Amino acid sequence: MWVRRTVRQLTIVGCTGVIALLLGVFTASATTSLGPHEARIATNVSHVIRVDLGPLGSLEIPSPAPWPLGVQVDVGEIPATLTEVENPLQSLSGDVAAYAAFFADPRAGIEDAALALVNDAARRTVLVWSLLLVAVAIGQLAAGGLLRREVREKLRRAGVAPLAATTALAVLAVPLSAALTARPETGRPSAVLSELGGPLAEARVSGQVAALLDSYGERALEELRKNDEFYAELATNVRAAYAEDAEPLAPRRPLAPVVPEPAASETPTPDATESPTADVSPTEDATETPTEDASPTSSPSPSPSPSPTRDLLPPDPVTLLVISDNHCNMGMGPVFGELARQSQADVILNAGDSTLGGSSVESICIDQIAKGLPADVPVVVADGNHDSSETSAQEAKVGWRVLDGGVIEVEGLTIVGNVDSRLTSVTLGNREYATRGEAAQVVTDAACAAVGRTAASPEASRDATPDASPSGRDDATGDAGRAADGNDNDDAADADAADDDAADGDDVVDILLLHDPYTGARVMQSGCVGLEISGHLHRRVGPTQQGLGVVYLSASSGGAKEGSVPIGPLQADAYVTVISYDRANHVPLALREITLGRDRQVTLGEWEAFPVRPTEPVTADLSVEAWPNR
Known part of the structure; x- marks a missing residue:
């Protein structure tokens, strides 16, 4: 029942x-x-x-x-109609x-x-x-x-x-x-939507929508075809250039490290004086005007000899592909991917400014670049001043490792870095979340803690580090303020200790990845990092000695130039760098710069040696005069 x-x-x-x-x-x-x-x-x-x-x-x-x-x-x-709003x-x-x-x-x-x-x-x-x-x-x-x-x-x-x-x-x-x-079926099929494919391929359209597609759709398709053809040929030329190269993956013979000539003095590389009300352009970073630092102690000479000799381990090279300042050039995704495959890159390092303004709409920029890259090659990124927290979230969503001030390990490399302390955006405005000194201290503390050292305070390295203010300092306290605090002797001792530690050899974080080289210059004074990789200036600088290590600045990998947006075929040459790095001995071995031309030609540069790490702090000159035609 x-x-x-x-x-x-x-x-x-x-x-x-x-x-x-x-x-x-x-x-x-x-x-x-x-x-x-x-x-x-x-x-x-x-x-x-x-x-x-x-x-x-x-x-x-x-x-x-x-x-x-x-x-x-x-x-x-x-x-809301236009008459119903105040603006x-x-x-x-x-x-x-x-x-x-x-x-x-x-x-x-x-x-x-x-x-x-x-x-x-x-x-x-x-x-x-x-x-x-x-x-x-x-x-x-x-x-x-x-x-x-x-x-x-x-x-x-x-x-x-x-x-x-x-x-x-x-x-x-x-x-x-x-x-x-x-x-009864309404409208008619659209040849434009059919060619574009996707969910609208079988759509039927009517009215003015159909007329607009007929009038302008074909023009848009023609531009898309030209764009796809340009970057497809560029990727093909990458394969051809590597096939013809005699040293595609590394120099045949190890390159001897460069020992810079001693100099009486060097012009320090000061920060840019940026106007917060200036018009924003993705390429204005390349035209920052340095301010001179009058401090006579701010330009120590580079070391004429390498660090003290030590027992070397058998080399364990790893290949790095460096890109920077792509500024939403989505066509470069397949090209970067082909370069990663041909160079057999183990890690892709992105020095930031992947977008134009860091808006949520620009997720498509990150998605398209990520789709072009090999899925099995890790990507590490340090977001730039044209990126934002939205950009970081988008990059994390596609699986990239976004640096946030700490030290990470990727493919046996230790890498430290952070997002840029500023935001420069047409859509989001100009903001500064921290001074360069504050931003550098966060990264310095993390790097030195990772290798068991005590980081020097910002004041200890300030005389040898470029600054945004004419006095060469981030704040108004100056030397008098430090003397009043009674900490100047302790700071000097911290700086001397950092110099001694740097001379000991290989106990360093391998790579500092920061978009802004002026912030990176402060970190490199600590001696806790061996190699700095940055972008921001849209021109190549280095490799050259910086602080107690070596710095290399990549030019724009998206062909960004002043007064234009890098959308469509390249309007200026683009640059990508391949670096061979010895992770056993924590030293860079060689690099080659690859030029991707507006004429679709691909040029693999000669392999170049890196300078030795200095034993005394060096302030690199990053000016156009010091590095012309780069």
């Missing part, structure tokens, strides 16, 4: 659940956004996704959902940003809309199911079993059962007829 009762109750629960689910799914609706527009979406049984753009026409694509589920999208006007220009720029955000990553908008529909369908299903179960329970309690017996007796009468079946079929026929009835 109880078995039949249980089966009966479960059947009732199941049947009411199916009815509730069907009603919930086929009546779901939600309001979401399509760029700056409000859009009302609702499910139906047409098995078509139809986007109604009002006077602009419509767009239809086959529904990927199970038959017969379809979706109707009614796009409304932009909620029309600001409102319009916000609309443009909303359009850009949607079309840069439409999948996110579609996923949000689908989630809203699912949530509404779930709410409707639960509500209808609950009401049906309550109605059944009330009926059972009220009838006390009599209703069930009455129904059985009625169904035994002649003609009642067929009538009940006919009624049920009639109820089901209404939605089924709507699903089975062939709807």
